[in-house]
Amino acid sequence: MNIKVTVVGATGVVGSKMLSVLEERNFPASEVKALASIKSVGKKILFKGKEIVVELARPEAFDGVNIALFSAGGDLSRELAPEAAKRGCVVIDNSSAWRMDPDVPLVVPEVNEDDIFKNNGIIANPNCSTAQLVLVLWPLHKEYGLKRVVVSTYQAVSGAGKKGIDDLNNQVNAIVNGKHIICEKFPYQIAFNCIPHIDVFKENGYTKEEIKVVEESRKIMHIDDLAITCTAVRVPVLNSHSESVNIEFEKDFDIKEVKELLSKSPGVLLYDDPEKNIYPMPILTANKNETFVGRIRRDFSVKFGLNLWVVSDNLRKGAALNAVQIAESLINKQ
């Protein structure tokens, strides 16, 4: 095999995680390039013990490249992804730019791997909160039928990139040392706070983050009319998103069967033994590939209701890992 891969936005939080994931999974690339915007050009990145020099992300940089993993923001994706595709490169894009485009598959491989092969040169990686959610919803849907889903998120600052991580670290340091707090990324102090505002507000009162969870879940699972609502909240956690998920099913279920089903679902780790204080938490899931699910219990407020708690490393399944999995499918199943 002679597969040339490039990572666009290679110096960002997700971009560098993409490189680590490619390395640790021993992705069969004959060459790995790192691209970024002008301000990072010339930086050196260590990959498999060798230095890669960051080059400028521009159309010609995709000549001869087979797969490009993009994580450089929506604007650059809108501009460069079509240029890369035109040159025969398959783009796997982590921004929100292409996700809802009807010509672009939006993929979580454990859910809709087949969609990968319907691509026209661009494949979209879902929003971080959506990826971990559908991973758990999909096996349950196939068995019991989703009737309605209510999600409340507890999202880590790493979802907002390096500046998000810096804000929390700097603010906590400032508070501990009695200094003045500065907010660079978030609209308010995130240290010791919860901010119910991720991405921009739309006219209907929802944030774009909340709308992404709704629309992307429908698209990935191919349930166009899925009844689902979301409240997305930023919490003072460095990494890993948590979700409180309430599900109403079409059919009745047995709690033991639900647990068994999830324990066998790809990408999911059943982590559920309250008696032993075993339940998913952000401090457990950081740098793990699995999406942890626990606190599984019947919701007695509705006919076939279930509550559960899902935690996953948002930089991995929510971003870099999922993108690399798509690339692996492309290679292995084409």
Added chain:
Amino acid sequence: MNIKVTVVGATGVVGSKMLSVLEERNFPASEVKALASIKSVGKKILFKGKEIVVELARPEAFDGVNIALFSAGGDLSRELAPEAAKRGCVVIDNSSAWRMDPDVPLVVPEVNEDDIFKNNGIIANPNCSTAQLVLVLWPLHKEYGLKRVVVSTYQAVSGAGKKGIDDLNNQVNAIVNGKHIICEKFPYQIAFNCIPHIDVFKENGYTKEEIKVVEESRKIMHIDDLAITCTAVRVPVLNSHSESVNIEFEKDFDIKEVKELLSKSPGVLLYDDPEKNIYPMPILTANKNETFVGRIRRDFSVKFGLNLWVVSDNLRKGAALNAVQIAESLINKQ
């Protein structure tokens, strides 16, 4: 008036807040005593510029006392509240010991003030997460009828008392200074984490905290069969609980009317203008008497659905303020 008041557990986080609230609201007491367990006896507390010496909480300490505000844990309440009541004192108890006792009214004055006067010497103060929730649910229920409620909480460490506050502060300090983390109160590190475990687990997979929200909401609002479910989560916030609340109504509603209704509801502060980044957050509500509500928007996943976000100082409306409000009703309306 010649009203003698005593605070039991006066040196605790809630007990000392009870004293502050009595003082700032200029509660018409002719005498205020402070009681506590043996280890705090002799400590001095400043109240209205005068020193009160903490005395031992024992049956005889309630002789001649008219109103006792208890916040000293369930065991002491179970033991001493009946002794106080026997002596003609009305107990307002903040523990969970008496809340679900059919002979004990459980009261949030804005919701069920009349129940106060059905007491047999003991009145229960609700769980912190419940108080702020019913304050918002009640006016909506009267207008549109609650059909089903799904709550996910984001609870501050102050709800676990001084040791909870210490855990978060000590852990954050340890992390900033590169030292080893110690967990004294919580089962795991709470700094930079979310723990979906508050109070003990019951056989059905719910925590007692979650069951309290369900049962106490029903009792306070007198809706015995209210369909309500809860996931309770501890977050690294020092003070003020947040709640993501999803409501299904019996009747249709207009969003503008909902906001108007809540803006006029006692104890509630409508804080909802997403365009201007105005929404409730813990850093805003600490030491405020009002329960803040915002992020009010239609939930399109169900016929008459609504999402909202409620934040309140759990030591005030969730504990000390509500108890003092009950005492004020006792005096003013008897």
